Amino acid sequence: MTKAGPRLPQGADAPSFVKSRWSDEEAAKLAGLDRLVYRSNRLGEDLTLTNTGGGNTSSKLVEKDPLTGEAVEVLWVKGSGGDLRTARRDGFASLYLDKLPAMKTLYLGHPERGPKTAIEDAMVPMYSHCVFNLNPRACSIDTPLHTFVPHRNVDHLHPNAVIAVVASVNQERLCREVYGDEVIYVPWQRPGFDIGLLIEKSIRENPKARGVLLGHHGMSSWSDDDKACYETALEIVERAARYIEARDRGERTFGDGSTPRCRTPSGGASRPRSCPGCAGGSRPSGGWSPRCRTTRRCSASSAVTTDRAWPASARPARTTSCAPRSGRSSPAGTPRAETPRR
């Protein structure tokens, strides 16, 4: 690995929400793809860092071409399906890096480009023309999130703390507030070739950036050093969690307590009954239960929102979905769900 980047803070500034699971001793025994497997498993087994099965990782490594015997650069990226926590060597797709610029030329040469264009869909099978060593593992649709990042390692994750920021109304401003120019922001866009090029352009314009926040989706970190990439991911999650904690108002975070409590048929405040949005599985006869911890509306409620006590700068948008789902309606102003292959 090449020269390491910044490390996690130590001492009083040491992370308190995330915990590094990286062992220098274990990692030192590994090389190449095995180190990527090791890093992926450490990330995937920690639900603070990514929801189950979510995210994907990559390393750009030098390999011996099986046909020519020459040293070639290969992008190893977690394949479609599977889980970071349990991924093994055969869970990663491998692509000749020097063939990928041809895909870019093909894409940019098309008159109609963008996340919902025909050329975007046509790019997916083109990855098959770049496969290294006849590896049968299919690429994830998130592969462009890794391809055009000009660093050797990329960790793309879906951490709850980060999603809380990027699902908020003022997500771009919040990103600047939390990370300054160390982490760039890219609005929601369907994973694909176009967002890969968007990230590449953003990095070119913000060379100091060590990661990106993806609106309504998650984040990525990068570094030429694999441990630094892992630790940058932890740092991004830690900073989001600290920001949120500093604005936590306890019971009032998602409401000021003045909204109607769930009531019994006789009208007295009580334990609510069977509301699907409440922690206690309760249904109020009207309004929000103070026990509701989500922004979902109780099925029997009137149009009461939980926005009032939430600081304007950190107010969540009415979706917390990081992995959009197909065929379900989206709240007004939030992106339509789609189903990426991961």
Ligand SMILES: [Zn+2]
């Ligand atoms: Zn993702």
